[in-house]
Amino acid sequence: MPALPELPEATVARLPEYLRALHAIAETGHETVSSEGLANAAGVNSAKLRKDLSHLGSYGTRGVGYDVALLIEQIESVLGLTQCRSVALVGVGNLGHALAGYDGFASRGFRIAALLDADPSRVGEEINGLVVRHVDELPRVAVEESISIGVIATPAPAAQAVADQLVAVGVTSILNFAPCVLSVPEGVDVRKVDLAIELQILSFHEHRKASLTALPGGLAATDTQEAIGT
Amino acid sequence: MPALPELPEATVARLPEYLRALHAIAETGHETVSSEGLANAAGVNSAKLRKDLSHLGSYGTRGVGYDVALLIEQIESVLGLTQCRSVALVGVGNLGHALAGYDGFASRGFRIAALLDADPSRVGEEINGLVVRHVDELPRVAVEESISIGVIATPAPAAQAVADQLVAVGVTSILNFAPCVLSVPEGVDVRKVDLAIELQILSFHEHRKASLTALPGGLAATDTQEAIGT
DNA sequence: GCTTGTGAAGCACTTCACAGCA
DNA sequence: TGCTGTGAAGTGCTTCACAAGC
Numbered sequence: 001m002p003a004l005p006e007l008p009e010a011t012v013a014r015l016p017e018y019l020r021a022l023h024a025i026a027e028t029g030h031e032t033v034s035s036e037g038l039a040n041a042a043g044v045n046s047a048k049l050r051k052d053l054s055h056l057g058s059y060g061t062r063g064v065g066y067d068v069a070l071l072i073e074q075i076e077s078v079l080g081l082t083q084c085r086s087v088a089l090v091g092v093g094n095l096g097h098a099l100a101g102y103d104g105f106a107s108r109g110f111r112i113a114a115l116l117d118a119d120p121s122r123v124g125e126e127i128n129g130l131v132v133r134h135v136d137e138l139p140r141v142a143v144e145e146s147i148s149i150g151v152i153a154t155p156a157p158a159a160q161a162v163a164d165q166l167v168a169v170g171v172t173s174i175l176n177f178a179p180c181v182l183s184v185p186e187g188v189d190v191r192k193v194d195l196a197i198e199l200q201i202l203s204f205h206e207h208r209k210a211s212l213t214a215l216p217g218g219l220a221a222t223d224t225q226e227a228i229g230t
Numbered sequence: 231m232p233a234l235p236e237l238p239e240a241t242v243a244r245l246p247e248y249l250r251a252l253h254a255i256a257e258t259g260h261e262t263v264s265s266e267g268l269a270n271a272a273g274v275n276s277a278k279l280r281k282d283l284s285h286l287g288s289y290g291t292r293g294v295g296y297d298v299a300l301l302i303e304q305i306e307s308v309l310g311l312t313q314c315r316s317v318a319l320v321g322v323g324n325l326g327h328a329l330a331g332y333d334g335f336a337s338r339g340f341r342i343a344a345l346l347d348a349d350p351s352r353v354g355e356e357i358n359g360l361v362v363r364h365v366d367e368l369p370r371v372a373v374e375e376s377i378s379i380g381v382i383a384t385p386a387p388a389a390q391a392v393a394d395q396l397v398a399v400g401v402t403s404i405l406n407f408a409p410c411v412l413s414v415p416e417g418v419d420v421r422k423v424d425l426a427i428e429l430q431i432l433s434f435h436e437h438r439k440a441s442l443t444a445l446p447g448g449l450a451a452t453d454t455q456e457a458i459g460t
Numbered sequence: 461g462c463t464t465g466t467g468a469a470g471c472a473c474t475t476c477a478c479a480g481c482a
Numbered sequence: 483t484g485c486t487g488t489g490a491a492g493t494g495c496t497t498c499a500c501a502a503g504c
Binding site: 007012013015016019021024041043078079081085087095098099108109148149175179180189191198202203204205207209 | 237242243245246247249250251254271272273308309310311315317324325327328329331332334335337338339340378379402403404405409410411417419421423424425426427428429430431432434435436437438439440
């Protein structure tokens, strides 16, 4: 059994970004990278990057930098990506279709193993080689495909019921695209993505910038590139 | 000119969620709501909610709660949602299609005013009543439609060029779905949404939970429902 | 009596600055 | 000499606990 490093949440949320940057660097042929170089590629400052990586252990070489391949291995191991995880996607409307066809999942260690919907008229449809099944088949599908993560892409009113069903079949990680709060038992992790909320946050800054330009001091804006995270 | 309350980023990121919860409460017919009630609906604790709202000013009544309609008005005003903002969506692949058809934008004060793509074979296609135009037409479109926010839903290699074009035509707020870091001048805000990263964060917790169950102490999991934010 | 608004305390993350090591 | 790893300092957010007010 491996030791559990007890990582800060903020660090966990950045590791996937480091991983992406490392893969990009690996493709350029570099075998090592400095904290400065990797930090730039990931959009953070180097002190933060070094602190984050130090939580995983000492995988760098002073005076040289980090071994790209080794670091990829370590981060994938910490994130539990050494095994391919199976995802069940519930709700194949507009967004569900897009998610079902999104390459980014497969290329980063996830397999969409099942598509489900409550609407009988959608059941049977084939998307990207997968047939949509009725959501009531979830218990069977979850076992057959050893589902590890559930993705909810239904309208908001249906989301809680779907979450309950996912929890009932033993799913303990849920990614929720429906604009609503889900209540789940302790031990179940829910992450929420709300596209409209992102736009509203941008709207606030846009509004603030517009006000500032009219003020005596003039434009005093700052640029921020913030990753999604806790 | 209205006063600029200088809100904490963490508060700004939660205001849209409060707004959504308030609209839901308004539909049930309630005219006031306590901090406890609104906090539950928004998935936060009441102390945090009160602190957040206190930054906007005093719009509650002690012993009673908050006036739902008044609070909606205040939050919308702070977020700059009193005017409808026009969005240009670049990249109408899988994800772009879904975003173009997503109702949640229109219903929360955003109008998708233009669809653009670099692929000539996609130009001319009609999605949801909008015709896809070539990305080179961006300068004209930006002015004609007074674009306020740009959304990038292209593959990663194209994203930086698109961002540069958006910045060149005066867009200062960008929502980036491409899995890469964008570099933009000061004064331009970028928010990033990476669907695979969300899954990887869930994977970490799933991995950790699996390890814990094998440990002497048994399952010691916690549930977390985290909104996307800064 | 019930609920807001808020100073103060507590906590987590970020940044600094440099010792330690290749 | 150059870059990592890290204690210590700094910052911002969260939570507490209660006074203020309807």
